[in-house]
Amino acid sequence: MRQIILDTETTGLDPSQGHRMVEVACVEMLNRGLTGRHLHMYLNPDRDSDPEALAIHGLTTKFLSEHPRFEDVADEFIDYVKGAEVIIHNAAFDKKFLNAELKRAGKPSFDSLCGKITDSLLFARELHPGKRNSLDALCERYGISNAHRTLHGALLDSELLAEVWLAMTRGQDALIMDFEEGGASSGLNGLGSQAFDATRLRVLLATAEELQAHEEYLDGLDKAAGQPCLWRAQAAADA
Known part of the structure; x- marks a missing residue:
């Protein structure tokens, strides 16, 4: 099973207002193991980032002007994600930018390229109702160090999300239940769980x-x- 953990950075909040992607990063997992085969691209958006967005990712217009436009690397991106399950934190946001960039490049929609799109934020909300489920909060909850994360970089965030995803879904392939405060199970909630194989149990x-x-x-x-x-x-x- 091939899974891609994906994150983007953008010039602003809405592609319908002319905002563009400035960075996209993907981390590959095969059968729940990180392969080290990443895809990481800085992109020239042909515009400035909003001050609020620039404060988040720190990618200046001058730096980005030295990198390719999305349409120049669209085929490489498509080849990488095609057919995989793509896991994104707050997928609706990234999807609207990816679809806008692909449409501008004359390519198929992002949804049609992927085997499946999984929103890890929705998954986390089901798993931890009433709790904060930002990437930072999940890193803290699962003991994943993000001390080196001063700015939001797409590759760093993808790598952190990969670790968080493996921690959140570890109950899918093991009969181990970890319990948080209040007695809520953090390992088994049935979302996307793998088929149970009774032959693996020792009698x-x-x-x-x-x-x-x-x-x-x-x-x-x-x-x-x-x-x-x-x-x-x-x-x-x-x-």
Whole structure:
């Protein structure tokens, strides 16, 4: 199973107002293992970033002017993501920019290129209702260091999100449940869970001594109740 964790940085909030992508980064996972095969592109948006956006990513117009436009690298991007499950934190935001850039380049929509698009923010909200589920908050919750994250860079954020995603979904391939405060399970919630394979479970049979101890325990229950206990009554009914 090929999964891509993706993040973008932009000049502003809305492509319909002429804002563009300035950075896109992808981190590849195969069968839940990071492969080290990343895709990272800085992009020339042919415009300035809004001050608020520049304060977030720190990518100046002069720096970006030395990099290719999206249409020049669109095919490379398409080849990388095609057919994969793409995991994005707050996917609606990134998707509208990706679709706008692809449309401008005369390419198919982002949704049509991917095998599946998964919003890790929606997943986190289902897993941790009522809690903060920003990338920073999830890193703190799962013990993932983001101390080196002073600006939002797409590649760094993708790498952090990959670690967060593996932590959030570890219950999908192991019968291990971790519980947070309040008793909420953080590992099993059924979203996108893999098929359960009972053949992987080890079967342990009771020893003769354990069976004898069990019978003696039931004898005590019978004596205290003055009649066969429910366990033995049910066994007799099934016989």
